[in-house]
Every structure is written in C-alpha cells, then in structure tokens.
Amino acid sequence: MAFDEYQKREFKQVGKRVRRPDGVDKVTGRAMYGADATAPGMLWARILRSPHAHARIRSIDTSAAMALKGVRAVLTGADLPDQEDVFIRDVQNNCMAKDKVLYDGHAVAAVAAVDIATAKAALKLIKVDYEILPHVTDVDKAMAPGAPVVLDGRSLESVPAGMSANVTEHAEFGHGDLGAGFAKADMVLERSYKTPTAHQGYIEPHAALASVTSDGKAELWCCTQGQFYVRTLCAAIMGMEASQLRVTASEIGGGFGGKTTVFIEPVALALARKAGRPVKLVMNRDEVFRATGPTVHSSMDVKIGMTKDGRITAAEAKLRYSGGAFPSGTHSFGAQAAFAAYDLAAVRSYSWNVLTNRPKEAAYRAPGAPQAIYAVEATIDELCQHFGLDPLDVRLKNAARKGTKSSYGPTFPDIGLVATLEAAKAHPHYSAPLEPGQGRGISCGFWFNFGGNSCVSLNINTDGTVGVTEGNPDIGGSRASISLMAAEELGIDYDRVRTIVADTSSLGYNDVTDGSRVTFAVGLATIKAARDAVRVMCERAAKIWGIDADAVEWKDGAAVPAGPNAGKFPPMTLAEIAAVSFETGGPIAGHHEVNVDGAGVSFGVHIVDIEVDKETGATKVLRYTVFQDAGKAVHPSYVEGQMQGGAVQGIGWALNEEYIYGEDGRLQNPTFLDYRVPVASDLPMIDTVILEIPNPGHPYGVRGVGETGIVPPLAAITNAVCRSAGVRMHELPMSPPRVLKALSA
Amino acid sequence: MVKVLLWGSLRQAADGLTEVEVDAGTFKALLDRLAEAYPGLEPQIRRGVSLSLNGVIYREAWFTEIPPDAEVVLMPYMTGG
Numbered sequence: 142m143a144f145d146e147y148q149k150r151e152f153k154q155v156g157k158r159v160r161r162p163d164g165v166d167k168v169t170g171r172a173m174y175g176a177d178a179t180a181p182g183m184l185w186a187r188i189l190r191s192p193h194a195h196a197r198i199r200s201i202d203t204s205a206a207m208a209l210k211g212v213r214a215v216l217t218g219a220d221l222p223d224q225e226d227v228f229i230r231d232v233q234n235n236c237m238a239k240d241k242v243l244y245d246g247h248a249v250a251a252v253a254a255v256d257i258a259t260a261k262a263a264l265k266l267i268k269v270d271y272e273i274l275p276h277v278t279d280v281d282k283a284m285a286p287g288a289p290v291v292l293d294g295r296s297l298e299s300v301p302a303g304m305s306a307n308v309t310e311h312a313e314f315g316h317g318d319l320g321a322g323f324a325k326a327d328m329v330l331e332r333s334y335k336t337p338t339a340h341q342g343y344i345e346p347h348a349a350l351a352s353v354t355s356d357g358k359a360e361l362w363c364c365t366q367g368q369f370y371v372r373t374l375c376a377a378i379m380g381m382e383a384s385q386l387r388v389t390a391s392e393i394g395g396g397f398g399g400k401t402t403v404f405i406e407p408v409a410l411a412l413a414r415k416a417g418r419p420v421k422l423v424m425n426r427d428e429v430f431r432a433t434g435p436t437v438h439s440s441m442d443v444k445i446g447m448t449k450d451g452r453i454t455a456a457e458a459k460l461r462y463s464g465g466a467f468p469s470g471t472h473s474f475g476a477q478a479a480f481a482a483y484d485l486a487a488v489r490s491y492s493w494n495v496l497t498n499r500p501k502e503a504a505y506r507a508p509g510a511p512q513a514i515y516a517v518e519a520t521i522d523e524l525c526q527h528f529g530l531d532p533l534d535v536r537l538k539n540a541a542r543k544g545t546k547s548s549y550g551p552t553f554p555d556i557g558l559v560a561t562l563e564a565a566k567a568h569p570h571y572s573a574p575l576e577p578g579q580g581r582g583i584s585c586g587f588w589f590n591f592g593g594n595s596c597v598s599l600n601i602n603t604d605g606t607v608g609v610t611e612g613n614p615d616i617g618g619s620r621a622s623i624s625l626m627a628a629e630e631l632g633i634d635y636d637r638v639r640t641i642v643a644d645t646s647s648l649g650y651n652d653v654t655d656g657s658r659v660t661f662a663v664g665l666a667t668i669k670a671a672r673d674a675v676r677v678m679c680e681r682a683a684k685i686w687g688i689d690a691d692a693v694e695w696k697d698g699a700a701v702p703a704g705p706n707a708g709k710f711p712p713m714t715l716a717e718i719a720a721v722s723f724e725t726g727g728p729i730a731g732h733h734e735v736n737v738d739g740a741g742v743s744f745g746v747h748i749v750d751i752e753v754d755k756e757t758g759a760t761k762v763l764r765y766t767v768f769q770d771a772g773k774a775v776h777p778s779y780v781e782g783q784m785q786g787g788a789v790q791g792i793g794w795a796l797n798e799e800y801i802y803g804e805d806g807r808l809q810n811p812t813f814l815d816y817r818v819p820v821a822s823d824l825p826m827i828d829t830v831i832l833e834i835p836n837p838g839h840p841y842g843v844r845g846v847g848e849t850g851i852v853p854p855l856a857a858i859t860n861a862v863c864r865s866a867g868v869r870m871h872e873l874p875m876s877p878p879r880v881l882k883a884l885s886a
Numbered sequence: 887m888v889k890v891l892l893w894g895s896l897r898q899a900a901d902g903l904t905e906v907e908v909d910a911g912t913f914k915a916l917l918d919r920l921a922e923a924y925p926g927l928e929p930q931i932r933r934g935v936s937l938s939l940n941g942v943i944y945r946e947a948w949f950t951e952i953p954p955d956a957e958v959v960l961m962p963y964m965t966g967g
Contacts, residue, residue, distance in 0.1 A: 298929055299895045312962065313894030341967075398967020473962040489894070504967030550891050550959035551938035591945060591964050656966025738944040838942060848966060 147835045147842045154629040155841060158778045162620050162639065163392070175348030175364030175391040180419035183350070184213050184253040186412050187260040188405070188422070189267050190432060191242035191249055194276035194498040194806025195289065198240060198249065198269060205266035206252055211259035214416035215267070216251040216408060222380060229377045231467045235501050236378075236407050242271070243291060243466035244498050245807040246431025253412040253420045276498040276806040280463035281440045283307045283497045291466055291496035300493075307496040312473040314549045315457075315480075315489035322455025322487030326446025329455075330524050333442045334516040335872040336855070337799030340435040341505050342790070342818045345394025346426060347433060351409035352419040359386045359410060364393050366400040366614055367653030372645045378407040379414070386410075389644040390614040397616075397790070398504030401653045404433050430811035434503020435800060437462040437471050437494075439512040447524045451535040455487040456480050456548075460513055463495045464502040470494065471502060474509035474589075477549035478852075479517050482536070482558055482585040482744060484545040498806055504655060506787060507588040507848035511794065511855050515873070518584040518856030523869060532583050532860070533566045536746075557770030557834035558585070558744040564830055565746040570766045579752045579763065580865030586745040586852030590845035592662035592737030593652035598643075599627060599670040601678070601729040605716025607631060609640040609670075611663050612651030617847055618779030619659040625775050626664045626841065630671035632698030633715055649734050657845025660775055661836070662737035668840050674731030681725045682713045739838025740845060745769040747788060747853035753866040755884055758877030760796055760862060766828040772836040772844030780846050785827040787850020793819045794851075795858035797874050817876075888916060888952050891959040892927075899926025913937055914948035916958065934963030 166172040203215040218239035224230035233239075237248045250267050254260040275289035282288055283305065290306045299311045323329050349363040359381065365371050368388040376383045393400065405422045413420040424433070440461045446454040458479045462472040476492035490513070502508075525532040540562055545553045565571055565583070575581060598610040609627050613619060624638040631638075652658065679693040682700035686693075692707035693700050699712035722729050750764040767784040774780040797817035801809040810816045835842025855873060863869040868883040887907045897904050901924070908923060910916035917935070921928040937944050938959040944950055945964055952958060 298899065298926065311895050313897075315894060401965075401967065470962060470965075474964075477961070491894075504965060506967045508965070508967050550893065550961065551941045551943070552957055554941040589943060589964055589966070591943065591966060593945065656964065658966070736946055738947055738950075739942055 147837045147839060152629060154625050154635050155773065155775050156777065157625065157635065158776065159621060159625065159635045161618065162624065163615065172392040174345055174394055176423045178350040178362040178391065178421070180350060180352055183419045183421050184255060184416055185257045185260050186251055186253045186409060186420050186422040187257065187264055188248045188408065188428070189250040189264045190428065191238065191245060191247040192807070193242055193271055193273055194245050194278065195274040196242050196271040197274060198238060198242065199272055200270045201250055202268040203250060206263040209259065209263045209266060211255040212252055212263045213255070213418060214253040214412045216412050216415060217249065220411060221378065232374055232403065233378045233407065235467060236404055244500050246428065246500060248408065248432060251408050251412055253416045278497050278499055278802040278806050280438060280461050280495050280497060283463060283495045284461060291498055295468055295496070308493050309468040309496060310470060310472060310494040312476050312492045313489065314476050316546065317485070317487030319455050319457055319487045319489055323446040325448065325454040327449040328524060328527060329444060329446040330520055331442065331444045332520050332523065332871060334519065336439045336512045336515060337873060338435045338438040338499060339505070339794045339798045340430060340816065341395070341397035341399035343395030343397060343399060346424040346429045347405055348423040349406045349409040350419060350421045351413040353410060353414040355417065357381065357385055361386065361388045361406060361410060362391060363388065363406050364391045364400060366393065366396040366616060366655060368614070368645050369612060369650050370653045371403055371406055374403045375407050375410055379410055387644055387646045390642060393614050393616050395616070397506050398508060398655060399434055401504050401655050402434065426813065427811045430816065431808050432500055434501055436505045437464045437469065437502045437509065437512065441513065441516040443516045443520045445520050445524060447528070449528050451528065451530045451538050453483060453485060453539045456485055458490040458513060458517060460490065460492040461495060462492065462509065463497040463499065465499040466496060467501040468494060469502050471509040475513035478510035478587050479513035480548035481587040482541055483539045483548070484541045485548060488548045490548065506790065506851040510588055511791065511852045514586055514852050515855035515859065519859045522856065522860040533562060533571065536585055537562050555834065555837060556742060556744060557832055560832055560834060561744050561746045561768045561770050564832055565748055565768045568766060568830065570748050570764060575750060578865060579750055580861040580863065581748065581750050582857040582859065582861030582864065583746065583748050584853035584856035584860065586747065586849050588657065588743050588849040588852060590661065590740040590743055591656040591658055592740045593656065593658050594650050594736045595662045595666040596649040596651055596734045597663060597666040597670040598648060598732045599667065599674050599730060601674055601715065601719045601722065603719050603722060605637065605719050607633065607638045609638060609667060610643045610648060611640060612643050612648045613654040613659045613663055614642055616654055617783055618776055619663065622660045622775040622779065623663060623667050626667050627671050630668050631675065631715060632695065657847040658740065661740055661839055661843045661845050664775065664843055665737050665839055666733045666735055669733035669735065670731040672731065673733060674729060677729050677731065678715065678718045681718050681722065681729070684725060685713070686710045741772060741836030741838055743770055743844050743846065743849040745849045745853055747857040749857045749861050751858065751861040751865055753862055753880060755866065758880035758884070760875060760880065762792060762824055764825055766830065767850060768830045768832065769846065769849055770832045770834045770844065771846045772839065773833055773842040774831050775843060777831060780831055781829040783846045784829045784850045788827045788854050789819055789824060791851045791854025792824065792858060795855045795873055795875060797876050799874050888956065888958055890916065890920065893960065896927060896930065900924045911952060912948060913944065913950045916952065936961040936964045
C-alpha cells in the first residue's frame with residue numbers, strides 16, 4: 142500500500158502557527174529569486190517574438206545580428222533537434238518556433254550578448270520573412286467549419302468524425318437517464334456562458350541562468366515549480382543524459398501552476414552551449430503575458446432540471462475549452478469536476494479541447510474546474526431564484542456525501558461537503574443583514590488533489606538538530622509544514638528542524654509542486670523518513686543498553702525501554718543519541734521514496750457580499766468568507782493564506798481579468814496596467830473557516846488545500862452581482878463596461 | 887473478474903460499452919488486459935490514465951491489488967496547478 146491509514150492522535154507540533162522559515166530573507170531582500178542568479182563571464186539573452194498570430198516562417202536571416210560586436214550566440218528553431226516524441230516536440234516548439242508561429246509572442250529567435258543593450262540591438266537586426274496566415278483566437282470560431290487550422294492532424298481518436306481539425310480531444314462523463322430526469326423537473330433551465338483567458342499573475346517573471354561546459358555537463362538555475370520536471374524536459378530537448386544536467390530551483394515569487402513547464406530554460410541552455418559561456422535570460426512582463434501559459438478560455442452550455450422544492454433531477458454540461466496553440470487535456474478536468482458537488486441520478490458532461498492562436502495554456506489552480514463549476518453554480522442559483530429557494534438549502538438537499546456515485550464515476554468515500562455547507566449556513570455571515578443595493582452570492586467548489594513521486598532525506602545532526610532535504614519548491618509554506626511534521630514525528634520542537642529544497646542531483650525524482658500535493662505527499666514521505674530515523678535511533682539506544690532493538694520504543698522525543706521486561710534505563714533523548722552517533726555506528730539519517738496515492742478530494746463553499754455601482758458598473762466586494770475542508774491543517778496560517786489567495790484570484794477573474802485580443806490576433810493588454818488584478822485596496826479581509834475532516838489516506842489526515850479556493854468565486858460573485866444589480870450576466874469578467882451594458886440592455 | 891467503469895468517450899473503443907469486465911488482480915494486469923481486449927483503448931492507456939479503487943484515486947501504482955467486488959473506475963491522468 143502506497144499510503145498510510147489515518148490514525149487519530151494528539152498533536153504537539155502540527156497545528157501550531159510557527160514562524161515561517163523563509164520570512165526574514167523575503168522581507169529583507171536576501172531571498173534569491175530566479176533573476177538574482179549570476180555567474181562569472183555571464184552573457185545576457187533576449188528573445189525575438191512573433192508580431193503575428195499565425196504565420197509561416199519562410200526564412201530567418203541572423204547574419205547581421207551575429208556580426209554585431211558583443212553578440213556571442215544566436216539561436217533559432219533550426220538549431221534545435223527534430224523531436225520524435227510528439228509531446229516533447231510541442232514543448233520545444235512552444236519555446237522556439239520551427240516552421241510556423243502560432244500566436245502573438247511566439248519565440249522565433251534568441252540572442253546572447255555581453256549585455257542586455259547589445260542583445261536587444263541584435264534582435265532588431267534579425268530578419269524574419271513571414272507568410273501571414275489566417276488566424277483564430279476564439280474557441281467557438283475555431284470549432285466552426287472552415288476555421289483556420291492551427292495545427293493539422295492532432296485530433297485524438299476520441300474526437301468524433303466531422304469536427305474541425307482544431308478539435309484535438311473529447312471526453313464524456315456521467316450516468317443515468319437524462320431524458321427521464323429532465324421529465325421529472327418542474328423547470329429545465331438552459332444557459333450559455335463564456336470565460337476569458339486569465340493569467341496566474343505571479344509577481345516574479347520567469348528567469349533562468351544556464352551554464353554548459355565543453356564536456357557536456359550543464360547547470361541550470363531557474364524559478365520553477367518543479368526542477369526535476371524541468372530537467373526531464375530540458376534533457377530531452379538538449380539530447381542530454383539526466384545525470385549531466387543539474388537543475389536548482391530558486392525561491393519562487395508565485396507560480397499557481399504557471400511554472401509547471403518550461404518556456405525559456407531550453408533556450409538559455411542552448412545559447413549557453415553555443416556560446417560556451419553562462420547565459421542569463423529573464424522575461425519581462427509583456428513576455429510573461431504573451432508567451433507563458435495562462436488558462437484555457439471557454440464557451441459552455443449548461444442544462445439543469447429542478448423540482449419546485451429544489452431537487453435536481455438531471456444535469457448536463459457541454460464545455461468547449463481552448464488551451465491555445467497546442468493540445469491540452471484540461472477540458473476533461475472541467476468535465477469531471479462540473480457536477481462533482483452533487484448527488485445526481487442523471488448527469489452528463491461533454492468536453493472538447495480546441496486549438497486557437499493563443500499561447501499554450503498551463504495549469505492554474507484546479508485547472509479546468511473554475512470555468513465548469515462557474516457555469517453550473519450560476520445556473521443552479523438562477524433556478525433557486527426562480528423557485529424562491531434558499532441557495533444553501535438547495536445545495537444541502539443535493540449535496541454529494543459518502544456513498545454518492547460521483548458525476549465522474551467513483552463512489553465518494555468520506556468527504557466534507559455537507560459539513561462545509563452546514564458550517565456556511567450556521568456562520569453569522571450568511572444571516573447578516575444586507576443594505577439596499579447589496580447582494581449576496583454563494584457557490585460550491587471542488588478539486589481532486591493528488592499525491593505523486595516524493596523523496597525525503599532526514600539527517601540527525603550531532604547537536605540534536607535535524608535537517609530535512611526535500612525536492613519541491615516551496616510555493617505555499619511547505620518548508621514550515623514539512624518541518625512541523627518532522628518535529629511531530631521525532632518528538633522535538635519545530636525550531637530544531639530546518640527543511641531545504643534540494644537540486645536534482647541531490648535526491649531522487651520529485652514530481653512538480655502542483656495538484657495541492659506537497660504538504661500531503663511530501664509530508665507523508667517526511668513522516669516515513671522520520672520513522673526510519675527513529676528506527677535507527679532505537680537500535681543505537683538498544684546497543685548502548687545491551688538489549689534487543691525490539692525492546693526499545695520512541696516516546697516524546699526519546700528512546701525508552703518498551704515495558705518492564707526490557708530493563709530499567711532512563712529515557713535517552715534524540716540529542717543524547719545524536720551526540721554519540723559517531724561512536725555507535727556513524728551518522729544517523731532516515732529517508733523515504735514513494736509515489737503517494739490516497740489524496741482526498743476537497744470541497745469549499747464561499748459566501749460573498751457585494752455592491753454594484755449602477756452609474757459606473759464597478760463592483761465592490763464588501764465581505765467574503767471561505768469555508769473549506771482542509772483535512773488536518775498542519776500550519777493553519779498557511780492554510781488560511783491558500784484559501785484567501787484562491788478567493789482573491791477568483792475575484793479578479795470574475796470582475797476584471799481577461800486576455801483581450803484585437804482583430805489582428807494580437808494581445809491588447811499585456812501589462813498589469815491593462816490586465817487588472819485585484820490589489821489590497823480593492824478587497825476586504827477574506828475571512829476563513831477551516832474544517833478539519835481527516836483524509837483517511839494520510840497518517841495525520843492531511844488533504845491538499847492549494848487549489849479548491851479559486852473554484853467558487855466566479856459563480857459566487859456572479860450570483861451576488863445578480864442580486865445586487867438585478868441583471869444576470871453569463872460572461873466573465875463582469876468588468877464595469879460589461880455591467881453597464883447589461884444594466885442598459 | 888473485475889468490473890471497470892470507463893468514461894463515456896471511451897465507449898467507441900470498447901464495443902459501445904462503458905462498463906467492461908477483465909480478469910486482473912492488480913492495476914498493471916488490469917491495464918494490460920484492457921488493452922488486449924479492447925485495442926482501441928491502448929492509445930489512451932499509453933498516454934496515461936488514473937484509476938479509482940473504491941473511491942480513492944491512483945495515478946500509477948501498477949502493483950496495487952484489486953480486492954474482490956472492488957469498484958474500479960478508469961479516469962484521465964490527473965494533473966494540477
């Protein structure tokens with residue numbers, strides 16, 4: 142079994158709001174982010190990007206750039222190998238176009254020079270001869286007959302015959318008799334929705350520093366959510382053995398899924414290999430928007446039948462997602478998640494991925510779920526309004542619970558949705574009076590969570606302190622959580638443990654920091670590594686006492702004889718055992734390597750109060766409360782931070798954030814001035830209520846918490862805007878111009 | 887025999903069925919038998935799938951044993967952000 146069963150226990154360290162280990166470095170500017178890396182003799186690189194949404198590259202003339210004084214290397218797609226593996230080929234072509242550019246901002250060439258000014262000047266000397274092709278940036282238009290084809294021949298066998306060549310994947314989930322279910326309804330409501338491409342909006346742009354020696358060894362420092370996956374992709378693109386490429390992850394200034402793949406890292410490595418010198422490559426914000434991985438944009442139809450007392454009799458969703466210019470599987474997560482919160486006798490969801498001339502999407506917190514659940518939760522709310530029903534009562538009446546056959550197939554084990562809904566209903570926020578003109582909305586949310594490959598090495602130092610080495614960049618407080626779990630298991634204080642994130646040559650493979658997996662999966666590996674070290678420490682104590690190792694147990698941070706027959710010896714603490722470790726057999730360590738399963742699914746419920754200014758169309762968020770089943774909250778402040786951060790990102794998505802493309806297929810708003818994320822002054826304090834319903838698949842009951850929080854805000858805000866402004870909107874974002882248009886319709 | 891629930895769009899690759907039976911005691915054996923019995927499923931299995939066993943989702947875990955009367959659901963390979 143790859144995971145442990147949950148065992149109830151009294152925690153002594155886990156659950157404390159301890160000091161964050163990275164806090165001082167971050168507030169004093171000492172933390173080393175991607176752009177902070179330097180190397181002797183380092184060159185600076187810049188990338189030339191396509192000004193066209195779709196064009197064939199007839200030729201690229203780099204001779205003038207290469208001749209410019211100070212230029213050390215120029216790279217185009219022709220310098221990179223032809224890849225047999227279609228997935229690696231897509232990743233490589235997304236980093237550097239070969240024959241066609243597929244979106245505004247697609248990389249076509251790169252220069253490494255002695256300084257940035259020279260690199261920029263060299264870019265202007267590169268002559269690219271483009272044959273401009275028709276483009277399509279809208280998912281519905283891309284599905285239509287006769288649409289420009291972004292990439293041909295990429296449809297999987299699941300795509301029904303006769304669809305546009307842009308349709309690459311199709312999925313269907315569900316069970317029951319839809320026709321019979323809709324026939325039982327007192328009302329069947331059909332609505333269509335659209336959501337925009339949104340960007341994760343992390344503060345830190347992508348950055349990489351690469352060094353390749355003449356004998357083929359390479360070093361790469363970069364900001365990433367997964368240095369091991371970066372190694373896998375870059376080694377494949379560069380034709381290197383994994384052992385020859387060491388990747389070190391920097392501190393990370395946000396990722397949210399957007400740093401789970403590569404964009405510039407192979408380019409920096411290829412330039413470094415060509416130039417024979419280290420190369421540093423840092424994106425600017427314009428490049429981050431145009432050429433990294435935002436979300437899918439979507440067009441969706443939802444049909445739900447409900448009885449007048451609020452029972453959902455049947456539900457159907459059709460989800461058309463575009464993951465940009467390369468194939469994407471995110472549609473299937475939306476289709477699985479759409480109705481996961483409900484116990485339905487008849488349910489079906491259909492999804493398609495469609496190619497468009499936009500950047501290839503990357504993950505963004507609960508990828509695919511916010512869009513689908515927005516459409517479902519908004520439709521349910523409209524039915525509640527029609528029948529005059531309390532929206533929380535309707536959710537409770539239909540809520541999935543233990544034993545429910547989920548809409549995506551499996552029967553749910555213990556889940557926390559009903560408890561979360563009941564907590565929301567009992568909370569003072571839900572019954573607080575509203576002023577005239579204000580509106581309150583609610584929504585449920587869901588995400589799967591998962592585990593994955595995790596390696597932990599835990600060293601007992603001779604002074605009684607402990608070093609934990611793990612392999613996942615800390616994007617949400619995992620070093621503190623892992624130290625807490627190590628301390629808990631060893632029976633020592635949190636301050637005696639320091640956790641660091643290792644490079645790819647120091648540990649076995651670790652999956653990316655994604656899927657809300659690290660505190661759950663790496664935490665489990667940490668617990669096992671600590672138990673391994675405890676086993677060794679008990680053996681050492683047994684040797685010292687001259688008794689069998691089986692006769693020693695670990696209690697409150699010390700080895701003790703297990704029962705009266707083992708002999709009478711005073712407890713021997715971790716520090717005492719560590720102090721004599723050289724004399725008793727050598728350094729003491731524990732380690733554990735595992736592919737973890739058993740992640741528990743997570744549900745959330747959000748309540749929001751808003752007020753729409755009917756003169757300006759601006760929406761003010763007045764009060765917001767997040768309820769989420771987190772399993773055991775290892776570090777409650779970080780859990781609350783995840784819940785608050787997800788809510789804020791969802792609020793931005795609902796109200797303002799969108800990629801705006803012109804008729805020419807170019808992105809019109811690639812700056813934070815024109816792509817409006819919420820800032821502190823836009824928001825109230827986001828209140829949080831953590832429900833600790835243990836995950837049976839983790840020794841401490843931990844679930845993932847990082848993603849579910851972004852799912853409910855889209856519908857919760859929509860439902861609140863409807864109650865405040867008196868108009869129901871079916872397209873995001875509900876920006877002031879759109880609200881005014883809806884009010885005047 | 888293990889009953890395996892397929893997601894709907896795999897139906898066309900499984901003789902029109904969304905629930906099939908194969909003789910398998912572990913996940914690895916189950917995937918091998920599925921690909922043998924329904925070659926149309928092989929491309930999807932090769933690209934990656936997850937499996938739910940009695941409501942718990944696994945992404946790999948070849949040697950996970952499937953107890954008698956277990957609920958087994960084939961799912962797309964899960965990723966996240």
